[in-house]
Amino acid sequence: MIPAGFEYHRPGDIASAIGILQEHGDEARVIAGGHSLIPMMKLRMAEMGHLVDLQAIDELKGVEVGADTVKLGSMVTQHELITHDGLATAIPLIREAALQIADPQVRYMGTVGGNVANGDPGNDMPGLMQCLNATFELSGPDGNRSVAARDFYEAAYFTARGDEEILTRISIPVPGSGVRQAYEKQKRKIGDYATAAAAVMVGNGTASVAMTNLADTPVWSVSASSALAGGDVEGCVSEMLDAIDPVADNRGPVEFKKHVAAVMLRRAIDRAQSRAG
């Protein structure tokens, strides 16, 4: 379980990090918390000549809670998301979901930016960010740009992020008061990825519904969201079951995953609607 060798870099600002990525091209990769990447490196399923550690870049840190927008630095850890009371008041869904990721040790290291940028269909934050209609800010050699979370995911591990770009910040509109939220995740054991997970926001005549680990990208469905906005829970579930595309694996056959998906989605809707808001 010893990874291949690499040169280690710890740049102090975004520009230097991008410079290292440009200089070494395909040979370089960034590391945030490392709890997805290091296991892959130990299995020699990921190898790189240059590892660019983002931990010393202050521009990538911090949680800003504004009246209309929450901004999360990409290096904010799951533990920080959970312990930030202002964030929990503004968007309770984030703490609720972060508490269901991995285990305590992993949450001290795992970052929100790593979770969304990795493109792993099993990660919880991508579906959550699609539900919340977040925007990802990217910095690269050609400057800065923003990509909506709903447009970011192309296939498993393929995203709109260019090889020389770094995901720097996540902007999330604060849902209006009266918009109630819930995250439901079914997993086999602590630390497992979801068999199925559902992120739901509903209220004020609007709704947004996204699901995790039921296709090679997160699934946010316009038609499922509209059905729920109109109060049609069963319509929402049936639209979502049409939108997902699970494959059989060691978490179960396709029929089981669709069953669990429907259960998770109904539970999330019920719990969101039963909350005061």
Place this chain on the structure above:
Amino acid sequence: MSKMHVKLTVNGKEVEGLAEPRTLLIHFLREDLKITGPHIGCETSHCGACTVDIDGKSVKSCTTFVAQVNGADITTVEGLTNDDGSLGVLQEMFREHHGLQCGFCTPGMITRAHRLLQENPNPTEEEIRFGMAGNLCRCTGYQNIVKAISASAEMLNAQKEAAE
């Protein structure tokens, strides 16, 4: 690959060494520094036997490169004894309440429980179980581990009150 100069504080002492950046922290602690409290259990970030405290965070040292923690302040189970070398409160309570049988998971359990009680000095049983979810034990069934941590919390709080 060339080696890098590594400087850490481990259990209050400054230590230095040379290591390839790919060296995992658990290997550096055990093989270079001969600090063998943290154990290698699964080596795949699941079991928590390698848990150490790094700058106030519980971290699995099998999933951390020594390069990433260069300059950090690290505590292992060896650093949780009393100043005179006798067992610290958590260590004593694990012994007292039979929070271990084979003992392999214990250094990770105690190091994690230390951070849990720093962050939440009065945890409920549910909070202890949730906070210890990253550590696996195959002997005890966890019941006595939970008891040991509850008893430690009470004792630490009593000590704190007595000191005030």
